[in-house]
Amino acid sequence: MIVRKPLTLSLIALAIAAPSLASASSLYHPADGEVGFTTHPDHFQSTMSRADVLQAVAVARKDGTLAILARGGALPVKATGPSKTREQVQQEYLNMSAAEKQRIQELYGSGG
8 A cells, every 4th residue: 555655646746747758848838928839930840941941032032922921911812713603503402302402401501
């Protein structure tokens, strides 16, 4: 019994301390206050070489994304494919089965 109590307390202390020890090598550390974290760039291990980074910066400078990001703007989303016309969407709805229409009604409501 005498050995069990210190062993149990040690295991509990280890279980409580383990998450904080795991985050010690991460880029972000939890902190009190409004922000909730602090940044430690010296803890970050990059997988890119310096040449890769310089090449990525050159590409971003050519296509204009570097200028947008430097001003704090959001990058425009590139279209993934051509969108459907209104007639195509209406025809798709008309070709749906009653069960599919009911499911859409349940998901999105009556719309009014």
